[in-house]
Amino acid sequence: MGGMEFSRLLSCLADDFNLLRAAVAVTDPGAPVPSCPDWTVADLTGHVAKVYLHKTECIRLGAFPDPWPPEVTEPDPVAALDDAYAALTAEFAAHSPGDHAATWHEPDQTVGFWIRRMAQETVVHRADAELAAGLPVSPIPPDLAIDGIDEVLKLFVAYQSVRWREDFGALLDTPDKRPVSVSTSHHAWTVTATPFGVEAADAVTGFGGDALVSGDAAPLLLWLWNRAGDDAVRLSGDPALLAQFHALRTIATR
Structure with missing residues (x-):
């Protein structure tokens, strides 16, 4: 399937960052994040800020930053998030999507990879922030959700399982090789x-x-990222094959 326009991804990134920031700004930093049980809101905010800074450096240096992470100089999590987002978007604005950047996806070493990745990273963590704040999860645009499903399946489940097969343990030693269909609207994957x-x-x-x-599309994306329960999607067919798919996607998205 064709990818989203980079201008559209940047627009979605801006929208979801604003929603994420609004949610964390009104929530106790020590409050739990229901969709990430090991995290507080401060942990979530710090994680997103560090991710933004890391990608900023991947573009600026053209290589993975080392050492990492940097020393924390801004004690306020929301202020640190603002600073990191400003640095990331400034780096995006200074480059074309086709410019070189270091990424973990060997076939795509471009700034555009990180534009897409950060748009998708932000929409998922925006949902985390809204859940932690006790707010309803804001709608996810269908085009962003479909692109996110494509990314999860092709990059996180498929590419990672080849590139870092050892992370998947015994799941791939003697797998059930029957296909699982994933379908939403007029889009489908095998x-x-x-x-x-x-x-x-x-x-x-x-x-x-x-x-x-x-x-x-939106609930299916959140389900793939383990941000929604099985009641958010429709599951049918062989339970053992579905269980294998669940195990594979859980490892790929942790």
């Missing part, structure tokens, strides 16, 4: 586990496999 890693590819919309995960 996900197949092999001993060499997971394969994920665009598919004809519809269900022709032994298991199906389907639903509206």
Whole structure:
């Protein structure tokens, strides 16, 4: 499937950053984050700030920053988040999407990779912040959600399972190689586990496999990131195959 325009991704990044910031600014920093049980709101805020700074350096240096992370100089988490976002967006503005940047995805060493990644990173953590604040999760635009589903399946589940197969333990030693269909709206993907890693590819919309995960794009994206329960999507087909897919996506997104 074709990707989103970078101008659109940057617009989504700005919108979701503003929602994230608004949520953390009105929430006790020590409050728990229901969707990330090990985190407080201060942890969530600090994590996003560090991610923004890391990607800023990946672009500025053209290499992964080392040592990392830097010393914390701004004690206020929200102020540190503001500073990090300003640095990230300034770096994006100073470059074209095709310019070089260090990334973990070997086929794509460009600034554009991080524009997409940070838009998707931010929308998920924006949902975390809203849940922690006791707010309803703001709508996720369908185009951003569909792009996010594509990213989770192709980059996080498929690419990572090949590149860092050891992280998936015994799951890929003798996997069930029957395909799982993932479907939303007019978009569909086929996900197949092999001993060499997971394969994920665009598919004809519809269900022709032994298991199906389907639903509206926004809840499906949050479910893939373990931010929503099984009631947010429709699961059908072989329970063992669905359980394998759940295990694979859980490792890929942790």
